[in-house]
Amino acid sequence: METVGFLLDGIFTSLQWFNLALLIFGCLIGLFVGAMPGLGSVNGVAILIPITFIIPPTAAIIFLAAVYYGAMYGGAISSVMLGIPGASTAVATVFDGRPLAVKGEAMTALTAAAVGSFVGGTVSVILFTLFAPPLAEVALRFNAPETFALMVMAFATFVGLGGDDVPKTIFSILIGLALSTIGLDLITGKPRLIFFNIPGFLHGINFLVLAIGIYGIGEMLWTLEETKGKVQMSKLSVNMKEVGRAFGALKKTIMAMNIGSFLGFFVGILPAAGATPASLMSYGITKQLSKNSKEFGDGVPAGVVAPECANNSASTGSMLPMLTLGIPGSPTTAILLGGMILWGLTPGPLLFTQEPEFVWGLIGSLYIANFFTLVLNIALIPAFLMVLRIPFAILAPVIFVLCVTGGYAPTQSLHDVWLMLLFGFAGYILRKLDYPVAPAVLSIVLGPLAEKALRQSLILSDGSMGIFFDVSEKPIAAVIMYIAIVLLIMPAFGPLYRRLLKKKQTA
Amino acid sequence: MSITNKITVKRAEIVVAVILALCSIALMIKSAENRITWNAEENMGAGFLPFYLSLGMLICTVLTIIKFVLKRSPQSKDDTPFIDAVAFKFIAVTIISLVVLVLAIGYLGIYFSLIFFLAFYLRYFSEKSIAFITIFAITTPILTFLFFEWMLKIPLPQGISEPLFYPVYDFMYGGFSFAVKMIFIILTIFLPTALVLLISKFIK
Amino acid sequence: MSIIKKLALVVVSLSLVAVSSVSSAKPFSPKKPVELIIPAGQGGGADEIARLVQGVIEKNDYASKPVIPINKSGGSGGEAMTYVKKKAGDEHTLIITLNNVLTTPVNQPELGIDFFNDFTPLARLITDTFLVWIATEGKNTAGVETFDDFIDLARGNGLVMGGTGSMSEDELLLGMMRGQFGFDAKYVPYSGGGAVAKGLVGGESDFTLNNPSEQMGFYQSGDSKALVMMTPERNPAFPEVPSSYELGYPDLEYYMMRAFMAPAGIDAEVEKYYTGLLHTVYHDDEFQTFNIDDGKLMSWLEGFGLKDFLAIEYAKHGEIIKNFN
Structure with missing residues (x-):
């Protein structure tokens, strides 16, 4: 129970007034940066690295943790209020968060996101404290074949997400995957699909470009058509009754919280997976297990809780491979890792024993940051809701400005802004013709991870797919793969099974 | 009969499906610039996955076209206009102004382009006063500018307007105290507002 | 020509003279934040140094405007190099190098990058070294104690090597070793040195050619060990690891250079300013301590010395690539 002592020390350290002030300031910056489309914790953390040369490392890491967590919450705000995922971790939050806001239940959506995030964060800190060292060993054994199996499982959980038109749904998945192959091929070192030799394609198509295009520009065009640019988006009132109702709605989301917290944490600790697949899988599995899975996508609180819970849980979990294996799961942790090295800390198996103050200080401050972001978030909900009161004619150009800057900022290239416009327009047309767009966004997020893991595995196995199914050689990979296959096949057999059941009953 | 009435959902469906099929073929050809084979001797080529993914896309679009011809999809029987005339105008104006905005960003820089874009867009879509x-x-x-360049230190494109920002940078990094900078920020936001309000009073 | 046009010409030329005289009177200093292009993603070795340089400059106020690191990782540095090439004459852009600036112009001729004319080399600050690493409990490398043991083992068996990406430094290095020692290995590309190091300790690969900082954590915990450092002398950060010269393989010498370049066509004044700035950073105590502790070699080089060095390295890499294919 030594670790608990360290953790408590860490928590008390972050409660010192100077650290606490930094923490709250960091949470606010994180919330704000996270809520801006295209910007995320990576931008917040990057500007702070130089500052951390001036303040002591402990204060610095508290600050950075606060920004990191604040941004995790912030991503949900833009997903709900603007319908644009602020970061890849908040993609799944759009699916139900946006419909809730459109229905006039933005309050419920934001409360669900905040409480879900808090629960996820809390559970993961507890799991981290109890099981970190043995889980580090699991993370170490989680290699390419296991990662690929996990990606297949992530896809499998999303079978039910498409529309009714099967060819159009598959087309959407495939185009997302195809777009994700643009750029340099890691395995052969050759540039792929560099159209017209434009250098902008060399960095590939960032998920944000597609997501901002489809959900930002496309959604605006869609609303413009529906409203003819004249109507206000929605009217709502903030009073105590609403608040009570919002919390009441959370009672039905306990299952989503459980799935999100535990799944999020376990996916989070796996190197190279991170919070994005965790939140997607959590959404998919919650939907499949839910009694009212048909309602998912039209705005149910559980559809917001599941991904938000998972991404916060996973972001604590992903500290584990970063600290013990030195592997950053995301650009943000990459910069954090850089910061650690600059402070003279060496990530590795010894970090837990050599620098316990640092490790547990980080985890402790993550926890405190989690708590304060929840408080700030609930307190700020009325302010966020103001967005919905802005007349559409004024909100629309502001969103376009956010889209343009958000498309530009991650890669600093106008090329991506053009692509974003193109995707926005194309997405709008395709959506009008019943092509589901969500599968394309999902596959562009997961595609690169899946391809890399697949091809690394195939090099190891000399091209044999058997590497994924060999229970004695790679038990983890095989088990995940078989589960994934069952998940994939289940929906196809579901109707068949029901039909059989009916026949039995009638017979 | 206006053009928007002629573009029915039915026509849009088949045109889009054919365009997507052509795009898939183009992607297949482009993928084939890299090795697309995968066999026992050689590992998966760089073009293998994109090639077969775009082949899959082609098959899906062909299925969509077949469904269209057999009148199996709801779109294939839908003779309503794809978009109504009013909405079409709004969307066309929006898209054109966005394209002009991005073109202008490359030349004029983002900050000045935004002024023109916002002025035009608000004038066109809202009934707000000129002063507002x-x-x-x-x-x-x-x-x-304050958010990206000052707070986040993310440079946005400035095009030919770049020299105009040199004095601003000199001020930002010129060793002035925090209070002076804050006063400056507040002034930059409120001065133009006050000025415009004043002028609009006079004109009225 | 009308009088107005003539007058305009006079005014323009006069103002040009005025501007140029003003600018030559004052030494150059940046007028806006300086973009520091990193031809790799966040978290790599180049990124680390770039952010260290940014931090050192900011903390000590070495420059009047901040340095802003921007990652352009596309196409093995191809994207970053094309960007800097297009910025010819721009006084507020710098690029930090990995060795991919030496290989990408050769590997991707369609980019049209002319390494010798598209950039103005400023200074080399650091060289990073490479070591041969194996896992302490590696199942295929059990019993390997020395580099010679390793070569014997590798000649007989097809070992798996983890690397940072196809045609990157470590795969070229593998190509070099293949020629020298007559063994081949299965190359598995990962993204980033951290993932490579983890793949080794996690048992997926049998050996790696990592930089010191990438394996430092596992080295300190005893999970991985180094067999040889590809330098003439031992490094104080790894006192028990022999150098390749000691073992009698002087051809096995390879470095990663961390140099800075500006776009082509900048004034001598500007070049002097940035070289001076980098020199100040180089001699900063914090910068020195950090890099030496990390096992890097402090190796300042500027001017003609740097140009010669780059020319030699460029030719050497061209040769390695030619032999590789």
Whole structure:
């Protein structure tokens, strides 16, 4: 129970007034940066690295943790209020968060996101404290074949997400995957699909470009058509009754919280997976297990809780491979890792024993940051809701400005802004013709991870797919793969099974 | 009969499906610039996955076209206009102004382009007063600048307007105290607003 | 020509003279934040140094405007190099190098990058070294104690090597070793040195050619060990690891250079300013301590010395690539 002592020390350290002030300031910056489309914790953390040369490392890491967590919450705000995922971790939050806001239940959506995030964060800190060292060993054994199996499982959980038109749904998945192959091929070192030799394609198509295009520009065009640019988006009132109702709605989301917290944490600790697949899988599995899975996508609180819970849980979990294996799961942790090295800390198996103050200080401050972001978030909900009161004619150009800057900022290239416009327009047309767009966004997020893991595995196995199914050689990979296959096949057999059941009953 | 009535959902469906099929073929050809084979001797080529993914896309579009011809999809029987005339105008104006905006960013820089974009867009879509629009169109780029360049240190494109920002940078990094900078920020936001309000009073 | 046009010409030329005289009177200093292009993603070795340089400059106020690191990782540095090439004459852009600036112009001729004319080399600050690493409990490398043991083992068996990406430094290095020692290995590309190091300790690969900082954590915990450092001398950060010269393989010498370049066509004044700035950073105590502790070699080089060095390295890499294919 030594670790608990360290953790408590860490928590008390972050409660010192100077650290606490930094923490709250960091949470606010994180919330704000996270809520801006295209910007995320990576931008917040990057500007702070130089500052951390001036303040002591402990204060610095508290600050950075606060920004990191604040941004995790912030991503949900833009997903709900603007319908644009602020970061890849908040993609799944759009699916139900946006419909809730459109229905006039933005309050419920934001409360669900905040409480879900808090629960996820809390559970993961507890799991981290109890099981970190043995889980580090699991993370170490989680290699390419296991990662690929996990990606297949992530896809499998999303079978039910498409529309009714099967060819159009598959087309959407495939185009997302195809777009994700643009750029340099890691395995052969050759540039792929560099159209017209434009250098902008060399960095590939960032998920944000597609997501901002489809959900930002496309959604605006869609609303413009529906409203003819004249109507206000929605009217709502903030009073105590609403608040009570919002919390009441959370009672039905306990299952989503459980799935999100535990799944999020376990996916989070796996190197190279991170919070994005965790939140997607959590959404998919919650939907499949839910009694009212048909309602998912039209705005149910559980559809917001599941991904938000998972991404916060996973972001604590992903500290584990970063600290013990030195592997950053995301650009943000990459910069954090850089910061650690600059402070003279060496990530590795010894970090837990050599620098316990640092490790547990980080985890402790993550926890405190989690708590304060929840408080700030609930307190700020009325302010966020103001967005919905802005007349559409004024909100629309502001969103376009956010889209343009958000498309530009991650890669600093106008090329991506053009692509974003193109995707926005194309997405709008395709959506009008019943092509589901969500599968394309999902596959562009997961595609690169899946391809890399697949091809690394195939090099190891000399091209044999058997590497994924060999229970004695790679038990983890095989088990995940078989589960994934069952998940994939289940929906196809579901109707068949029901039909059989009916026949039995009638017979 | 206007053009928007002629573009029915039915026609849009088949045109889009054919365009997507052509895009898939183009992707297949482009993928084939890299090795697309995968066999026992050689590992998966760089073009293998994109090639077969785009082949899959082609098959899906062909299925969509077949469904269309057999009149199996709801779109294939839908003779209503794809988009109504009013909405078409709005969307066309929006898209054209966005394209002009991005073109202008490359040349004029983002901050000045935004002023023109916002002024035009608000004038066209909202019934707000000129004074309001002017304030809005000037304040938004200033806030954008402060947020991106000052707070996040993310440089946005400035095009030919770059030299105009040198004095601003000199001030930002010129060793002034925090208070002076804050006063400056507040002034940059409120001065234009006050000015516009004053002028609009006089004109009225 | 009308009088107005003539007058305009006079005014323009006069103002040009005025501007140029003003600018030559004052020494150059940046007028806006300086973009520091990193031809790799966040978290790599180049990124680390770039952010260290940014931090050192900011903390000590070495420059009047901040340095802003921007990652352009596309196409093995191809994207970053094309970007800097297009910025010819721009006084507020710098690029930090990995060795991919030496290989990408050769590997991707369609980019049209002319390494010798598209950039103005400023200074080399650091060289990073490479070591041969194996896992302490590696199942295929059990019993390997020395580099010679390793070569014997590798000649007989097809070992798996983890690397940072196809045609990157470590795969070229593998190509070099293949020629020298007559063994081949299965190359598995990962993204980033951290993932490579983890793949080794996690048992997926049998050996790696990592930089010191990438394996430092596992080295300190005893999970991985180094067999040889590809340098003439031992490094104080790894006192028990022999150098390749000691073992009698002087051809096995390879470095990663961390140099800075500006776009082509900048004034001598500007070049002097940035070289001076980098020199100040180089001699900063914090910068020195950090890099030496990390096992890097402090190796300042500027001017003609740097140009010669780059020319030699460029030719050497061209040769390695030619032999590789």
